[in-house]
Amino acid sequence: MARRIMYVQLKAGYDTDRGPSWIAWVRFSKTWKTAYFHGRTLRRWRGLFDANFYDVETGERFWVSGPKRDQTDGRYSRVLPEIDDDARGPYFEFLRGTRLSRREHG
Template sequence: MSDANFYDVQTDEEFWVSGPKRDRTDTRYGPSDPEIDPEAVETYHAFLKGAPLPGRENG
């Protein structure tokens, strides 16, 4: 039994995706830095400073 919440439809590889958290507890197990796609780094850092996530400007 897996606790993954997503899987790759081509490979059946299971993985966990967590939404970003301002307290930086983004990872599933224990403290570590999350892996952030290069094109999302600017948005992630803006979120950490208080900006809303894209598409969630109204809550």
């Protein structure tokens, strides 16, 4: 299973880009259509407005994407995400110029 540091934001129940967000390790299925994050199973769904994944248990919508070096991950908000402890080192190396691993397919 592929694992990658990602920007994840909860969209459900919040105004545009006002939901909590994280920089965290996210595991992906072989097809990249399912993501596993903080004990949640998220499925890709391209038909969602302002989100690209939904939680299969709660239906909550999420935006999942690779982090940006300029830290402008939220499109309309400049609120900085919470950084998971285990992602902190690799994320800060990325901000300093190190490349993150890329997904192989999808």
